[in-house]
Structures are given as C-alpha cells and as structure tokens.
Amino acid sequence: MRGTWLLLISLSLICAESDFTLLSQEERAGIPAVYVTEVRKVSRQNAEIDHSGDSPHRDHDVMIVLEDHEHFAGVKRWHLTFMRGGEQFTSALDVEENVGSEQKKFVFPTELITEANAVFITARDEVGTTLAFGSSQIKIPEMKSYLAWVGTAYDPAASFLRVDPGTLPVVEIGDHVCKQNTSPCYILNERLPEVVSRCLTITDLVTDVPVMVCDDTMIPFHELTMALTVEFIEDHTILLTLVTYQEEVVTSIEVVAYDPNDPSTVFSPLDSQCDPRDAVEPGQVQCSQNLRQTEKPDGIEVVIVVFTSQNGSSFPQSFKLRHWFIVDDEQAQTGAIVIGSIIGVLVGMGLIAALIILVR
Template sequence: MRGTWLILISLSLTCAESDFTLLSQEERAGIPTVYFTEVRKVSRQNAETDHSGDFPHRDHDVKVVLEDHEHFAGVKRWHLTFMRGEEQFTSTLAIEENVGSEQKEFVFPIEMVTDANAVFITARDEVGSSLAFGSSLIKIPEMNSFLAWVGTAYDPAASHLRVDPGTLPVVEIGHHICKQNMSPCYILKERLPEVVSRCLTLTDLVTDAPVLLCDETMIPFNGLTMGLTVEFTEDHTVLLSLEPPQDEVVKSIEVIAYHPRDPSSVFSPWDSQCDPLDAVGESGRIECSQNLRMTETPDGIEVVVVVFTSQNGSLPQSVQLTHWFITDDAEAQIGAIIIGSIIGGLVAVGLIVALVIFVRKNKNMSKGKREAAVTTSAHYTSAPTSDPEPAQYDDQI
C-alpha cells in the first residue's frame, strides 16, 4: 500500500532533465523500495569551498538515514533529489562497494532545500540501471540555527557555546533552554557534546510515517585576529578597544564577563551587547563599554569577547581573557611586612633549635668518650640533625 501511494505521488511530479529521473510504474515494479527515517543538515565533510552548481556558498552537507533493508549488490552511485514545485536539486554520491550499514547512511554534498515538498533517493549500477528507489512526501521548513564554539576551540570537558535559535522557536541543550526572543544564549565552561542536534519530527503526507529532520551544523571556533585591549574601571565597567582591518566593519560586539571559579555568576547584562563606536580622535579604532552587574569586585574576572564583522557574517571571531585584580600598594606593603616578620621569626626559632641540638650533641660525644675509656662494648651513634626547612608561601594576585 505504501509503495503504491508513493508511485502515484511521484508520477504527479514533473522533473527537468538531470541525473535524476522519476521511474515509471513498470520500472519500479521490479526493484526494491527503501524508506527514509532521517534527513540531517550536517557540517561539511570537505572544507574546501565549492563555487559550482546550484549551491555556490554551501556550508553544510545533507545526511540521510534509511530503514533496514536487504543489501543491494552492484551499486555504484546513489542519487539524492529534493523537489520544490517543478524545481529539482540533485546530488550524486559515487561509491565503491557497499556492505552492511554503508547502504543505510549517506552524506551528500548538497544543501538542505527549504520549502522542498519531496525527497527521493535512487541506487544505480555501473551502467545506470536502477537497483532501488525511495521517496518521502514531506515539507521541509527553514532550519537556520547558529551554534558556535567561542572563546577557545571545542573542549569536551569545558567549552563555551553561543546559541542563536535562528528560525527555530527554541533550542534545548540539557537543562538549558534558549528561546528565540531571548537569544543569543551562552553556555559557559560546561561539558558539552561536540554536536548538538536540533530536530523536528515531520510526517510523510502519504504514508503517515515519521521522518526526523535535524540541523547538526556547528560553527567551529574562529580566533580574534584584530588588536584588542581590555580595561576594567572602579565603577565596574569593562572598556574595549579594537583595531579592525581597514576592509572590515565591526557590526556588533558581545562581551560575557563571569566569575572564573563560578561561570554561573555572570556579570554582563542578559543581551551581552557592547555597542561599538568610533574612537574619538583615532581613525579606524573601535571602542565600546559595558556596565557589569556586580556589587563588589571579585578577586578575578573571566571574559569572552565575540565580534561580528561585515565580512564574517554569522561566523564570529572570539577570544577568552582572564584578569586577576591586583591589590593596592598599601595592602601589598603590609602583606610583605607581615610575611617578612613571620619568616624572620621562623629563622630565629630555627637558629635557637639548632644551637640546642649542637650543645646536646657535644655533651653526648664527651660522655661517650668517657664511657669508651671504661668499656669497649659501649658505642655512641650521633642522631642526624637538620635545619628546619623555611616555610613555603605562594604569592597569589
């Protein structure tokens, strides 16, 4: 029943000439049918820029997962096609020999086609004969969410993640919930998976079978390349100064300041914005300031600076900085005096102890000599002595 409905729907679609052609009812009758379970938008496997075809600026691939099926011998190419009205977008994946799960999961060099209303997959042999065919009648919505590793490169033990739901109403990551009207959201120094899936469950309009549609693209860390200076004022304000290249325009700056020992204590406002302004009297220099939410100055502060420019689009440049606040000179001098007094006292005590040990040692040696004159069976072994080790102090700022 499912195969019959797929044939009727497929034959109602019109295709332009390309590597993909719809099969007639007679052609399908003699070949197995495969069924989609997942269609995923994934990060590109080949980082080289592809300026050809229908997607000159493609930044991702499409992974499809099929239901379990028998092995098809002799497959040399798989074709994936998105249909959008009378438009078709086809990608061809050449393979060597398929075994086991290799015939269930495929990554095609093609973009996810927004508003496509059907997806097709075909297996062909060396001469172009079709060995298997599958289709799913689903409407693909726009799935643009932007998850970027910032501050430092991805670390499975402790990473910084910037979350922008984009066209999705909400993105959930563990116990974190980032809503579209509250973005961007930051997850700071937490143990996170390298890939965070954002998924919707669609229903095939013909078979009523569920098809999982996911976005798994992650924006890798992109270090800040422009000059940066950061200052902190007594009124709990962070001041930034940037020197962007002449051909770049800084569009926005986000500053996320938090306690280095407790990342849940965030001092920056919820929107993290630091509005860039041209520096007064300094051409080409950008400045911004952000008032931090704190009642007293902690011993240190950690900051992630995220910069968007006219050239990097949605790919942010970022850097992580740690600043430990230095106590004033008077406090430092008092501390030095106290530490010096303690050390001096310990040295004096050590000298006294050493003197007592020395005197006792000489007395025992003299006594031993006198006893040795009386009997040869009496022996004296000097006890090992050592000066007390000086106390260790770690100077921390």
C-alpha cells in the first residue's frame, strides 16, 4: 500500500532539473522503495566547502534517516529534493558503496527548506541509473530554536547552556523546561549532552506514517573578544564596560550572576538583561544590573553574554568570571578582636587550673 501511494505522490509532482527526474510507471515499478523516518537539521559539518548554489551564511546541514531496507549495491550518489509549491531544492551526496551507516543515515550539504510540502530521496549508480526511490509528503515546519554554549566551551561534566525556544512553544532538557514566553533560560554548570534535539512528529498526508522533524543545531562557544571591565558596586549592582570594535554593533547584553557553591541560586533578574547606560567615552558600551541579594555572599560567579551584529548576522560572545569579596577592615578587626578574646579566655582558664593543681 505504501508503495502505491509513493507512486501517486511522484505522479502529482513535476520536476524539471536533471538531478531529479520523473520516471515512467514501468520504471518505478521495478525500483525498490525507501521510507524516510527522520529529517534533521544538524550543525554544518564542513564550512570550508563551497557547494554550488550554497548560501555562504548557512550554518547547518540536513540529515535524512531511512527505515531499515535491503542493501543497494553500486550506489555512488544520493539525491535529496525538497519541493515547495513549484520550487525545487536538490542536493547531491557522493558516497562509497558501503558508506552511510549501511545506507540509512545521510548528511546533505543543504538547508532545511521551511514550508516545503514534500521530501524525495533517490539512490543512483555511477552512470545515473536510479537504484532506490523514496518520498514523504509532509510540511516542514519553522524550526528556529537557539541553544548556545556560553561561558566556556562544551564540557560533558559541567557546561553552561543558553536556551531560546525561538518559534517552539517549549524546550525540555532533563528537568529543565524553558518556555517561549519566559526565555532565555540558562542551565549553569551541569552535566549535559553535546546535542539537545528539539523534535516535532509530522504525519505524512498520504500514508499517515509519522516522520520526525528535528533541530539538532547547537551554537558553539565564542569567547568575548572585546575589552571588558566589571565593577561590583556596594548596592548589589554589577557595572559592565565594553570597548567595541568599529565593525561590531552591540545589540544586547545578558548577565547571569549566581552562587559558585550553588549554581541554582541565581542573583540576576529572570530576564538576565543588563540595562544600557550612557557611555562615558566614545567606543564604549556600558550597562548595569541590580542583583537580588539579601546578603553579600563570599563570592560570586558571572556569565556575561554579548550579542553583536556584524555583516548582517548576529551571534553571542561570552565570558565567565569568578569574584571573591574582600572582607573590609572593620570586619577584619572585629574578627581579630573576637578571636583574641577567645584565646585570652582559654589562657586564663589554663592558669587557674594550674594554680588549683599546685595548691592541692
């Protein structure tokens, strides 16, 4: 039944490019069918390769996962095609015969086409003969969620993650739930997986078979390159001063201050915003944040995330620092007096005990 519907779908589409051609009914009848189970937006594997027609700003590739099938001998190239109305977006992947997780997982150097209404995949040999054919009639949803490693590079034992659900209503990571109307969310100094998948299950409009559409992209850590000065003011305020480069425009700054001994104790406001201030000198950007503290802790750890706009694209730069507060002179003197008094009492008690022993 699935194969019959597969043929009907392909008959309903008209494709002009040679990378994807409509086969005759006789030709299709003899070609094994493959079935798409997952369409994944994954981080770009090689940004150095200049693919034909490729977008220079593309930051991801597309992984296609197929259902278990027989091995197809002689495959040299796989083609992936997205159809969106009358538009066709085709990408090719050259492979060795046995490469590709036994012909089940393929990463194509192309973009995930939002609002596409059909996905096609074909396997061909070295002379262009089609060896396998598959399609899925699903509508690709908008999959914009932004997960970025901040503060430090990813560490499987202890990482810092900024979560923005984007167009998704919610993103769940373990016990953490980040909702669209309360983002961004920060997960601080925790053991996290290197990839956090955000998936939706879409039903094929013809076969009623579920297909998972996922976003697996993670924004890597970018260390802050601008000169930074951080001041801790007595009224529980953090004051930041940045020196910007000429080509960079700071669009926003977020600050997350927390107890280094207990990262779940966060002193920053829920929105993490650092409120802009008028800079004293040209080329500087200043902002401040009032911390929610009932008393001053021994130390404080701060993750600073700076969003800059450069050549039309925006990405976060970040930095992590730890600050230990110095006890003032009055507190130090008081401490010394208390310690001295305790020592004096102990010495006095020792002398009295010695006199009693001598008398006896």
